[in-house]
Amino acid sequence: MRPIKTTKDIKIPEDPLERIVGQETIIEKVKTAIKQRRHLLLVGPPGIGKSMIAQAIAYHLPKPEYEISLINNPETPQHPLVVVKNKEQVLKEKKQREINEVINPEEAPVVVAEKLGFRCARCGKIGAPEEPCNHCGSEKNNKTRTTPFEDMMTEVLEIGKEGVEDQVRIKIRSEKKEGIMVYQRFGNKIRVTDEKELEKQAKKKKQENVIVSLNRKVFVHATGASETELLGDVRHDPYGSHPEIGTPAYLRVVPGAIHEAHEGVLFIDELPHLGNLQNFILTAMQEKKFHIVGRNPQSAGAAVKVEDVPCDFLFVGACNIKDVQDILSPLRSRILGNGYEILMNTHMPDTQENRFLLTRFVAQEIIKDGKIPHTTMSAVEDLIEEARRRAKVIDDARNALTLRLRDLGGVLRMAGDFAASEKSKLIESKHIKEAIEESKPIELQLEERYGSVWKGIEKDQVVNPEYGKLGKSYI
Numbered sequence: 001m002r003p004i005k006t007t008k009d010i011k012i013p014e015d016p017l018e019r020i021v022g023q024e025t026i027i028e029k030v031k032t033a034i035k036q037r038r039h040l041l042l043v044g045p046p047g048i049g050k051s052m053i054a055q056a057i058a059y060h061l062p063k064p065e066y067e068i069s070l071i072n073n074p075e076t077p078q079h080p081l082v083v084v085k086n087k088e089q090v091l092k093e094k095k096q097r098e099i100n101e102v103i104n105p106e107e108a109p110v111v112v113a114e115k116l117g118f119r120c121a122r123c124g125k126i127g128a129p130e131e132p133c134n135h136c137g138s139e140k141n142n143k144t145r146t147t148p149f150e151d152m153m154t155e156v157l158e159i160g161k162e163g164v165e166d167q168v169r170i171k172i173r174s175e176k177k178e179g180i181m182v183y184q185r186f187g188n189k190i191r192v193t194d195e196k197e198l199e200k201q202a203k204k205k206k207q208e209n210v211i212v213s214l215n216r217k218v219f220v221h222a223t224g225a226s227e228t229e230l231l232g233d234v235r236h237d238p239y240g241s242h243p244e245i246g247t248p249a250y251l252r253v254v255p256g257a258i259h260e261a262h263e264g265v266l267f268i269d270e271l272p273h274l275g276n277l278q279n280f281i282l283t284a285m286q287e288k289k290f291h292i293v294g295r296n297p298q299s300a301g302a303a304v305k306v307e308d309v310p311c312d313f314l315f316v317g318a319c320n321i322k323d324v325q326d327i328l329s330p331l332r333s334r335i336l337g338n339g340y341e342i343l344m345n346t347h348m349p350d351t352q353e354n355r356f357l358l359t360r361f362v363a364q365e366i367i368k369d370g371k372i373p374h375t376t377m378s379a380v381e382d383l384i385e386e387a388r389r390r391a392k393v394i395d396d397a398r399n400a401l402t403l404r405l406r407d408l409g410g411v412l413r414m415a416g417d418f419a420a421s422e423k424s425k426l427i428e429s430k431h432i433k434e435a436i437e438e439s440k441p442i443e444l445q446l447e448e449r450y451g452s453v454w455k456g457i458e459k460d461q462v463v464n465p466e467y468g469k470l471g472k473s474y475i
């Protein structure tokens with residue numbers, strides 16, 4: 001192992017769960033929750049890794065297996081039908097849609113090969129579509145020099161403007177085929193599609209509205225979501241779903257965060273702030289499906305309802321300690337019944353191992369920030385001393401290191417800015433010391449300047465003695 005001279009020499013774990021410092025026993029529980037698909041409530045003061053845990057859980061979940069779409073319900077169009085397809089089905093349909101034929105550039109009509117950038121118009125050699133020609137070196141983005149008539153079977157309909165294109169439409173008349181063909185670049189090959197087929201597919205595609213696609217993110221952050229954002233909605237149609245000029249109901253349905261989180265993580269920070277919406281979450285958690293309705297009574301969407309849209313998510317809620325009492329008790333009961341309530345650690349013992357973890361934390365933060373230099377080991381020591389001081393002052397913990405790491409990261413970033421503005425290659429002790437001094441909270445600054453916080457607060461209401469008599473404020 002290389003000796004560690006600066007934080008640059010520290011290896012950072014790939015797994016975001018392992019990057020979380022000082023919450024080891026909690027991480028074990030989190031791992032169980034991932035395996036068994038349990039819900040979590042993370043409780044603790046700001047900036048100690050609650051959001052980090054929620055994101056790391058999503059990293060560990062498998063990719064979604066199902067896609068959810070809506071189709072028209074011919075009998076009652078205002079009640080679209082839900083179709084759930086598994087990955088195999090989705091991929092099969094995609095393939096069917098996509099590929100008619102894939103050919104080598106040599107097999108394509110000359111004008112097509114030139115226009116897609118495979119054939120050099122000057123030397124006639126076929127090569128990679130990148131420019132310039134790797135045989136004669138000439139640029140490919142000038143006018144195609146082959147006339148369509150060199151290729152008697154084809155009549156060019158549209159080759160776009162000058163220059164190499166990704167797609168060419170031409171009319172083909174050959175023994176084998178007749179019609180309009182679309183040629184598209186497909187890696188080092190060319191995909192050939194019949195235009196009629198393309199139209200057919202486009203039409204078919206229009207007949208379904210994919211509301212939760214297979215390629216979705218498995219982490220859905222719904223902090224502060226409104227009712228529509230959380231539960232979905234149906235867009236207004238000024239033509240009231242008129243069969244010719246209106247938009248059919250199934251195309252106007254928008255999923256909510258609870259649906260988008262299907263098979264993934266639904267994360268809600270500051271959970272009590274959701275108020276009564278917590279009730280919907282607990283129903284969704286229990287039923288694993290939740291209807292989507294138009295939520296604005298004035299909108300044409302209000303008449304539309306889709307029943308039983310799947311929403312099987314792993315719920316992660318977070319809040320500060322004092323807010324726990326405002327979480328609806330039936331929701332807490334659902335979490336406890338099928339998951340864990342976890343109180344986060346605010347500090348960890350001051351041991352050699354934990355000092356190393358804080359050093360790694362410094363390296364992580366520097367890499368995440370991307371704008372500040374690495375840190376000398378003596379500067380890290382200073383930051384660790386500050387972590388020790390904070391554990392004692394804030395949490396009354398002796399021989400401990402604070403885990404209120406967002407704030408500690410703030411000191412590091414400020415020190416980094418000092419170092420960067422001096423064009424220093426590394427963050428040094430003096431930068432950390434300066435940042436500790438500068439990053440004092442307002443309360444401490446008030447105390448230092450005015451003797452006490454209260455005396456400082458009085459300064460807000462300074463009244464000019466002259467005006468004071470008249471009762472007018474000075475500011």
Ligand SMILES: Nc1ncnc2c1ncn2[C@@H]1O[C@H](COP(=O)(O)OP(=O)(O)OP(=O)(O)O)[C@@H](O)[C@H]1O
Pocket residue numbers: 019020021022023044045046047048049050051052053269318319320361365403404405406407409
């Ligand atoms: N335990 C930790 N290990 C490593 N880094 C941490 C840890 N806690 C916080 N951090 C750093 O602080 C940042 C903020 O943490 P995070 O957003 O997870 O806090 P939080 O607990 O969700 O706070 P809030 O209650 O304000 O939402 C993280 O992105 C990370 O850079």
Ligand SMILES: [Mg+2]
Pocket residue numbers: 050051052269318
């Ligand atoms: Mg958070």
